[in-house]
Amino acid sequence: MVGNVAEAEDLTQEAFLQLHRKIGTFRGDSAFSTWLHRLAINVVLMQLRKKSLSLISLDEAMEPAPEEGPGRSFGAPDLMLTGAIDRLALERAVANLPAGYRLIFILHDVEGFEHNEIAAMLDCSIGNSKSQLHKARLKLRDALRINTELEERA
């Protein structure tokens, strides 16, 4: 999520500190792993907020501004990405996603969580998780196509 090992370790430490402080508030309403994941995600979002990225809260992260959303998908059919995705280009594109999209894309497509698990972690509906993931993939597709176009022009 933060793209930096040292920062990730700092956040891991902060998540454990938060766990130590808040463990008494865990009431067993959800699985402990879900509660812990949500706590860790909030630590990451707090850090992103400190860095003045475009999110304020988990709710806002889940609903990027309209101008940050993907466009309709009526692109030229000859610009298919199949078999041509450069890993670094994709990592860059993921890093540039709005935080809410990035969060769900990483949780689902990279880390392999199911939508019902993500919904529980982020306190959103399963439909919302599916919709946000779809928008994230569309936005990545747009970014990768622009990248391909630029490379072809160079």
Added chain:
Amino acid sequence: MTGERSNESCLAFQAQLPELISSGENASSLPHIQSCELCRALLSDLETIAEAARRLFPVVEPRDSLWDKIETAIKGGSND
């Protein structure tokens, strides 16, 4: 007119895509996909992106010293 109709069917199809992809159903056999090159390309790209994502960000193990730091920080903060 045909283009508008085509756009409408594309919009209707694309509105179902989040549910369709997450269901694991083989969307490539659906009538719209078989007749629409744009949506076929879109579906293929989204599947390619999801596939490529599994190879992203290899797991990085934290340094051995991290737990010591956490333990120290917890002990330091346990007086409050």
